[in-house]
Amino acid sequence: MYNYTDFDTAFIKERNAQFRSQVERRIDGSLTEDEFKPLRLMNGLYLQLHAYMLRVAIPYGTLNSRQMHVLADIADKWDKGYGHFTTRQNIQYNWPELRDVPDMLDALGEVQMHAIQTSGNTIRNVTADHFAGAAADEIADPRPVAELIRQWSTDHPEFQFLPRKFKVAVTGSQNDRAVTKAHDIGLRMVERDGATGFEVIVGGGLGRTPMIGKVLRDFLPREDLLPYLEAIVSVYNLLGRRDNKYKARIKITVHENGLEDFGARVEERFALIRPQFGGVDQQMLAGIESDFAAPEFRSAATQDYEDARQHYPAFRSWADTNLSEHRAPGYAIVTISLKAHGATPGDATSAQMRLMADLAKRYGHDELRISHEQNVILPHVHKNDLPSIYSALRAAGLGTANIGLISDIIACPGMDYCALATARSIPIAQEIATRFDELKIEHDVGPLKIKISGCINACGHHHVGHIGILGLDRAGVESYQITLGGDGTENAAIGERAGPGFSADDIIPAIERLVMAYLDLRSEPAETFLDTYRRLGLAPFKAALYPEARANAA
Amino acid sequence: MPRAFTPKVVTANALLEGDVIYQTVSGWSRNLEEAEVLTDEADADLRLIDASQQQELVVGVYLADVDISGAAPKPTHFREDFRARGPSNYAHGKQEVKAHV
Ligand code: HEM
Numbered sequence: 001m002y003n004y005t006d007f008d009t010a011f012i013k014e015r016n017a018q019f020r021s022q023v024e025r026r027i028d029g030s031l032t033e034d035e036f037k038p039l040r041l042m043n044g045l046y047l048q049l050h051a052y053m054l055r056v057a058i059p060y061g062t063l064n065s066r067q068m069h070v071l072a073d074i075a076d077k078w079d080k081g082y083g084h085f086t087t088r089q090n091i092q093y094n095w096p097e098l099r100d101v102p103d104m105l106d107a108l109g110e111v112q113m114h115a116i117q118t119s120g121n122t123i124r125n126v127t128a129d130h131f132a133g134a135a136a137d138e139i140a141d142p143r144p145v146a147e148l149i150r151q152w153s154t155d156h157p158e159f160q161f162l163p164r165k166f167k168v169a170v171t172g173s174q175n176d177r178a179v180t181k182a183h184d185i186g187l188r189m190v191e192r193d194g195a196t197g198f199e200v201i202v203g204g205g206l207g208r209t210p211m212i213g214k215v216l217r218d219f220l221p222r223e224d225l226l227p228y229l230e231a232i233v234s235v236y237n238l239l240g241r242r243d244n245k246y247k248a249r250i251k252i253t254v255h256e257n258g259l260e261d262f263g264a265r266v267e268e269r270f271a272l273i274r275p276q277f278g279g280v281d282q283q284m285l286a287g288i289e290s291d292f293a294a295p296e297f298r299s300a301a302t303q304d305y306e307d308a309r310q311h312y313p314a315f316r317s318w319a320d321t322n323l324s325e326h327r328a329p330g331y332a333i334v335t336i337s338l339k340a341h342g343a344t345p346g347d348a349t350s351a352q353m354r355l356m357a358d359l360a361k362r363y364g365h366d367e368l369r370i371s372h373e374q375n376v377i378l379p380h381v382h383k384n385d386l387p388s389i390y391s392a393l394r395a396a397g398l399g400t401a402n403i404g405l406i407s408d409i410i411a412c413p414g415m416d417y418c419a420l421a422t423a424r425s426i427p428i429a430q431e432i433a434t435r436f437d438e439l440k441i442e443h444d445v446g447p448l449k450i451k452i453s454g455c456i457n458a459c460g461h462h463h464v465g466h467i468g469i470l471g472l473d474r475a476g477v478e479s480y481q482i483t484l485g486g487d488g489t490e491n492a493a494i495g496e497r498a499g500p501g502f503s504a505d506d507i508i509p510a511i512e513r514l515v516m517a518y519l520d521l522r523s524e525p526a527e528t529f530l531d532t533y534r535r536l537g538l539a540p541f542k543a544a545l546y547p548e549a550r551a552n553a554a
Numbered sequence: 555m556p557r558a559f560t561p562k563v564v565t566a567n568a569l570l571e572g573d574v575i576y577q578t579v580s581g582w583s584r585n586l587e588e589a590e591v592l593t594d595e596a597d598a599d600l601r602l603i604d605a606s607q608q609q610e611l612v613v614g615v616y617l618a619d620v621d622i623s624g625a626a627p628k629p630t631h632f633r634e635d636f637r638a639r640g641p642s643n644y645a646h647g648k649q650e651v652k653a654h655v
């Protein structure tokens with residue numbers, strides 16, 4: 001893992017001290033809210049519906065057990081004993097009090113964490129594949145590159161007041177688990193003639209005008225990465241629209257100017273600034289890479305694991321859904337579900353955080369990851385340790401065997417917390433999960449991603465859900481619109497609107513009809529919901545959603 | 555024709571805790587039932603200005619519609635309902651406070 005240098009530590013301390021004095025001045029009345037608001041947002045502090053909210057960055061989703069313990073301690077000391085893990089590899093605390101926030105930031109600083117650039121019109125927390133460094137399908141670990149980008153972008157003087165927020169995601173695998181095509185810049189590590197470089201994707205994004213990113217360079221040599229990123233962001237900084245907040249994202253810039261024109265400007269700028277990058281960045285990268293050296297994997301038999309699979313059906317079921325292939329023989333990647341049926345997606349109590357930290361320390365080379373799907377990952381676990389891990393997880397309410405299934409729902413905070421929401425998201429997620437658990441068909445239905453947002457900002461990624469749900473306000477009543485066929489992987493697609501929205505009471509039955517229709521329509525059990533949708537299109541699903549329309553037409 | 559003025563309360567968040575609060579005749583309360591109901595537009599404007607000037611106490615002041623057909627003011631929109639009540643997934647915030655009285 002990357003370790004802070006003395007420079008980093010001093011920088012965070014200084015920054016926290018600055019914010020402490022700003023908070024004091026707000027409380028004693030020397031700063032007005034208008035003056036204070038941009039300052040608090042620069043430090044990840046929002047004011048939400050019922051309380052303040054502190055958003056803490058978990059760069060590229062990577063944590064060690066000590067950091068996770070501190071996240072738990074913060075939840076106990078200054079919040080209500082839990083934290084909310086988000087789709088952008090952050091943790092959000094929903095109940096801090098203003099005067100405590102400087103202490104929270106200091107506690108984070110002690111373990112090399114912070115809340116800088118988790119808000120504001122700047123380059124946000126850089127996200128990466130949550131299986132980085134572990135996945136069997138990986139070309140190279142994307143985290144050193146993500147860390148380099150973080151260092152370059154943190155407090156970068158030119159990029160503190162961009163037209164709008166700016167999000168970068170990196171993956172080192174063929175299978176895109178980082179939703180790179182829905183980011184302002186997506187970077188995919190690729191190989192050409194034995195060398196690794198990047199496919200550079202720009203202009204993806206969700207929100208009001210969802211767009212899939214476009215390839216700007218199909219192969220960018222590694223050593224050109226920072227100057228090229230700098231060229232893209234500075235062209236956007238100049239060209240991006242500041243007249244209209246909703247048109248300020250780079251996706252609109254690329255769309256309005258055309259990929260070719262935008263690309264030409266980037267290349268021009270790149271040629272100009274390339275010589276300024278004399279190789280220090282590459283030396284830094286080499287240093288960072290050594291921090292991310294893989295742990296020493298042990299070679300041992302996996303007999304205990306095989307035995308447990310054979311004798312314990314619950315264990316087998318969990319292993320089938322929650323494990324992924326590791327690149328080292330005898331190892332597995334464990335995804336811990338934060339989606340117990342009926343629970344709030346992404347929430348973990350402090351006790352659960354501590355347990356996950358302890359398991360990582362004891363069995364997982366002290367590493368944890370947070371996924372953009374609001375789950376927690378132990379990236380390096382020897383298979384023989386899995387039975388012990390499973391029973392510990394299960395005892396803590398963390399043993400749900402549902403990764404990738406219908407109850408593994410991403411849901412934004414919605415109107416239960418978020419000041420921008422137009423409807424609630426969490427209760428809808430809770431009810432869907434509970435309903436399909438009661439029906440006992442979750443495993444039969446197989447891979448299916450439901451994603452829910454409480455407004456058009458699309459924090460819950462509904463546009464890229466196989467089934468997307470968007471909460472709206474229709475004349476003072478909560479209403480839910482369904483989109484179908486979205487996909488957040490390397491084959492990224494934006495879902496299609498299925499038709500008129502449903503009331504809060506009607507949405508669960510509608511989802512049930514949709515899933516039942518799929519079970520009827522699929523050609524074989526191995527055909528996933530998304531495959532069936534792609535084969536048959538919207539029509540049969542629409543008919544299932546709106547049976548009365550069909551009856552009326554007949 | 556100008557639209558008829560509907561009853562309102564002045565609401566905001568508390569500066570220190572972030573809690574949803576309502577202006578009463580003499581100060582602020584966390585309880586909507588104690589809010590001062592404003593039925594006159596000019597009056598409401600004045601109370602809003604007064605509240606907005608209390609920067610050392612409150613953040614984000616605005617007028618919210620209420621239904622006054624019952625004994626105490628009630629929210630007309632579901633957003634204000636959640637603000638008055640707290641989140642629906644946990645008994646936190648106001649619900650928690652009420653559970654302890
Ligand atoms: C409750 C506090 C939150 C607020 C006020 C908030 C605000 C916003 C806003 C204003 C946007 C639209 C930005 C734009 O299109 O220019 C947005 C987008 C987004 N937010 Fe949030 N958000 C919150 C929480 C979350 C959470 C909890 C998650 C994850 C579960 C999240 C993840 C995202 C994502 C993925 C997007 C889409 C980015 C895109 O445009 O591609 N946010 N958010």
Ligand code: SF4
Pocket residue numbers: 412413414415418419420421422453454455456457458459460
């Ligand atoms: S999608 Fe809307 S409601 Fe949900 S967290 Fe984002 S801004 Fe809030």
